[in-house]
Amino acid sequence: MRFASIASGSSGNCIYVGSDNTHILIDAGISKKRIEGGLNGIGLSLKDIDAILVTHEHSDHVSGLGVVSRAHSIPIYGTAETLENVKRQKSLGAISEDLYHNIYPDNSFYIHELKINPFSISHDAANPVAYRVESENRSVAVATDMGIYNDYVVSNLENVNGLLLEANHDVKMLEAGSYPYQLKRRILSEKGHLSNEMSGRLLSRILHDNIKHIFLGHLSKENNYDMLAYETVRLEINSDDTPYKADDFKIQVARRDMPSEAVQV
16 A cells, blocks of 8 residues: 655645555545646546545535546545535535445445545544545554544554654644634644644554554644654654654655655555
8 A cells, every 4th residue: 555645734635545456535625736746746647546535524625626526527435414514615616416425434435445444533523534544454544633532543543554643733833823812722622633742642652563654744834833743743752651762663744735755555
């Protein structure tokens, strides 16, 4: 399996996951042109995409969904509540009902040989999920837009070989920044986003010998920056009682403005 971040950040998200024969996108929150360009960079095009998995209905995850899906009649998967909210967004344009497929948290399904495991997350959306994707004893997970994590989330991330995990904000930057008070409260709430520190603590609980690559994703443009997220997460890992150290793993920040390399796991 391999995966790549085409874009990850508070302004737009799109992640590629695939095997030799099956290729999917998780979210489509950027333009068709940018998605196509990101896929071209790893030797693919939109014609190769078998499905788009939607985590939730917020615009930074679905703004490009309509035009991308219509381009090649790409099926769209999401919870019923998520898809109902997507259908209400007139800016996405008309999308054929035949392309929508309801999924359910904790109920696995297949897209060709890829096994998809959606699991619930805590965010201020209708019925949001993260996704774990498996093929031939390898697995990748994409988990962002979580205000909190718990044992249930940890269990769904255990033993993954690749991971894109949210490290959205630095708490002090957010508290001192220009955001309105209510928006700050939302981000810091249990239905908001994971801070750098929380991301590092979550990682410390799931590290294992066979995790090949970790992307830190969904960074806030206003309340975080790459090196701060990277160093804070590393510090949390190194300070924890886990037997592992940050240097034991390949960790990098997924950029909002440019695609990552395609990582084999």
